[in-house]
Amino acid sequence: MSALLNKKYLPFYATVFVFIAIFLIGGAMYKNFLTTRVLGNILADNSFIIIAAIGATFVILSGGIDLSIGSMIGFVGVSMAVLDSMGWNPLATAVLMLAFGFAFGAFQGWVIDGLDIQPFIITLAGLFLLRGACFMVTINSVPINHEWADLYTDIKIRLPGKGLLRSSAIVMLVSLAIGIFVAHFTRFGTNVYALGGDKESARLMGVNVRRTTVMVYAVAGLYSALAGVVYALYTKSGYPLAGSTLELSAIASVVLGGTLLTGGVGMVAGTLFGGMILGLISTLIIFNGSLNSAWILISSGILLFAFIVLHRFLVGSFDHNRQ
Amino acid sequence: MTSDETQNARVTMRGIRKAYPGVLALDGVDVDIYPGEVHALLGENGAGKSTLIKVLTGALPRDAGDIHLEGRAVHFATTGDAQLAGISTVYQEVNLIPAMSVAQNLTLQKTGGRFGVISWRKARIEAQEKLDRLGMKLDLERAVGSYSVAIQQLVAIARALDEDTRVLVLDEPTASLDATETAALFDVVRALKDKGIAIVFITHFLDQVYEISDRITVLRNGQRVATNMAADVPRQELISMMIGRELGEVEQAFAGRRRDSDGDIVLSAKGVGKKRVLDPFTLDLRAGEAVGLSGLLGSGRTELVKLLYGAIRSDEGTLEMKGGGIAGTNPRASLDAGIVLCPEDRKSEGLVGELSIRENIILSMQAKQGWLAKVSRADQDRIAQEMITALAIATPDAEKQVRQLSGGNQQKVVLARALACAPKIMLLDEPTRGIDVGAHAEILALIRKLCAEGLALLVASSEIDEVVASSDRVAVLRDRRKIGELAGDDITRDNIVTMIAGEDD
């Protein structure tokens, strides 16, 4: 009972509420909106953002931030495409890219902890580095032609109604499930929460801060790379500018999902809804037709503002008892 | 030390030495801790209590000395090592993750199976066992931060206690607890003591020391003053051990030169107080008079000074300036009214370490003048140079970063900043903390000189002899309450100690 009233879940409930509310509003406005088809499309179209956002959730829960997400998606995309044109099997490239994402993230985490510098600036360097690397791989848009890529896009599960759960959405939901498990049912997951909740206390309680930091960014790199793989297979191409500013969408998804940007509080599951809210808003605006895409940005800004202020006052009340 | 003693003691520490850059924090300290006893560790700030605990629990390496746990020599590299060996610590700041649940806090890093997979069902059982050990009933799923500090403190103890805990260290566990909360905590401590656990208890509340502890060790300036059975050492003697220095030249130099308080009242506090911070108090400050503020750590010295300055907003009473006018609503208003504060904690509240001596000295003066009326560089240089000369600040020039100065010189910069404002009233909180003997005497002499020039001074200090030496009048605090004043020949160390001890009422 009291767990239900637990303040720290309030942002999560708010997120689910906002998601349902927007979905219902859309349903009231457009008669084809409240269907599994729309839901399936939103899941598929936003799958790579949500996958990246799951990784970002870990980073933000630990009290950090990762700006290299968008560039990682772009880099993985062009690498997939170019290696495909060289005759590699997509599965092999995917595995290679995931390993690269993990290693690159781990390196970022190692530098952040080792130099004791704000993660913002280190991952900013990561952003530059990977985006530059994109252009070193290719400056053209390269198609992915391997039959396995077609196979991948053909996988789909029929939903009740006319909806389809596409392969990207399936990958996303599976990685979400893994993310939830790691965050909530492993020692590493609790260490991440502890680190973001109070770094000094965590250290005194025996958490290995260095190892956890390195792992957090490694996990984020892994998820970003996976997002890149999904994006490349979904669009069947690699393009060096792909994924630009996606780190912002990912961070926004995390915050809208109810995770405190100061770290320590939030749920990985919330990120799914945060990403879906962003997806819903753009779908609604596209449905409308007459509304400018400016509203996508502005409404995400307004929602961000509302959630950040909500978080601010929740945090204030957390601290209250410690005074 | 006989071998017999060593065998009985659960922990023996011999000749523990630890130096920080510029400070000898522990200078050959010996302490024994026995099973089933509560051993209180007393001393003012900087006496070395925390350092001793950190050395014992592996949080800090020691420079010299031996530690034996049940007869075996031990060297802990981390707090984790100490914990494995059976020494558990609850630190002063509650070290829990407030947003995480009680169960998570109790089991963090202590549960989990293969690949670190956690079964929360199992973890909850483990957590419940820990709570049961203290006879506590809590909602395991509730965020720990939503409980009172007292409960959090108990959760921290529950977390620290394992099946095989041999020694439990409690660092200021009651600092933010009220009487009933403290009583609840002490019930737990007694139960643990009965189980044969050796308990080290650090506090600055003397009542609690007598209530709970079996033996008392007093530290001062990194040295052990004495270890006694609690029943054998009267309160006055204890206070005297903690804050007394032998009568020095300083006190003798000023003895008999106390002035009568005949200056004009320049600041009058009438019933000023704030709930849970300081009971309402009344205090007058007069021109040309130095008022000492005496009391133990945590008695409300700093709070009183900050209330006068407006750095803590009072919720009752009034602060009147000479010739009408209200003071003390915020620091800037106090500056305008001619009140300056030299805060206790130089590093966190006193100085901007990255800025130069010059910039730190003129900061308050500039704030008083407003951002538009910039003090010219020539004036800045002149004022800084004057202050450096007047206060004998040891530096090659005024452009040196303040953080590179020694403690005594940093304190002089804080004083210089206050003096540069040409104040009428000066509030000094621990002006001689952590500085060497030479600077100490200089600062005391300066206080006398300022006073003679007509400044009203309030000097809060934990050093009783300093208060006796430099005050014309003394206000005494106990348990966040002003309990009285002494003037003239009544200002003696014995009188002050008696008042702090509160045995005559």
Next chain:
Amino acid sequence: MTDTNAKTGRFHGLLQSRAIWPLLALALILIVDGIISPNFYDIRIVEGRLFGNLIDIFYRAVPTAMVALGMAIVIGTKGIDLSVGSIAAISGAIIAWRIQAGDPHGVVLFYAVGAGAICGMWNGGLVAILGIQPIIATLILMVSGRGIGMLINLFYGGTNPSFQSDLLQGLSTGSIAYIPTRLIVFAVLFVVVWLVLRRTALGLFVEATGGNAAASNLAGVNAKLIIFVAYVICGIMAGWAGVILTADTHTSDPVSVALYIELDAILAVVIGGGSLAGGRIYLGMTVIGALVIQALTTSILISGLPPEYNLIIKALVVLFVLVLQSEKARRGLMTKLWGKA
């Protein structure tokens, strides 16, 4: 005692000498450029204005340098402003809108810069009054600002929000006495910011607040107000950058104008020796930082490398500077050096 003094003295000297490194870096880049391209230093007069690679570096560095000046002040308070690119986009959209609406162009300029100031107040309010972490607080405007710009573009229904304005384009691309006008605009702004910061006590207050807000408060400085003002100045500078960039293309393009300028500006401040931990403002060195970034970009262009290498080089520069700044890394390095010596 004297030993530690000598050591801290040497340390201090090292800190001092750090200020010279950005200048050395700039010189090095320019020398390399001279070797790669022999007529790199040529300056000629075309259509009544100076042209040449050196002029070009200055010319192109202006928007980043403007934003970086404001950023330097915000960073001085221990803050950061991610929304400067979005503010520039809003300022540009307002220019197009009000010019289409027929306002006098001088007034439009005022509106554009004023919009920047209002955006700065929003950020400052969130940080100083609500106490939200700067990086989070400014994220809101960063995300939504470009949307606001796009919305403003809709006010006059145009799909092509371009405009003609002799005044604004003159400010951006024109020249006075052979000198590009935007350099003059920048010089004036620099002097104004310098005067506001250094001829009043504002600079000291900002540095004190960034260095230790609690101590500054007790010393009588209104730390909250100072932080607020810093964001407003930063907003104004971003507004000016919006003016220059928008007038350059004489069209408002909120989606891509000043993209990543916040990153370049932060980088310029960091290269100029400013620490993200706050407490110091180096206006002149920040401009040098912006020049280093632009010189790198220009060098890559003339060297024939694909322009995209720029990003990688920038990243390496960031890392290098950060390692130099990191107390932890420096200490490790020094003990290694001294350990051997």
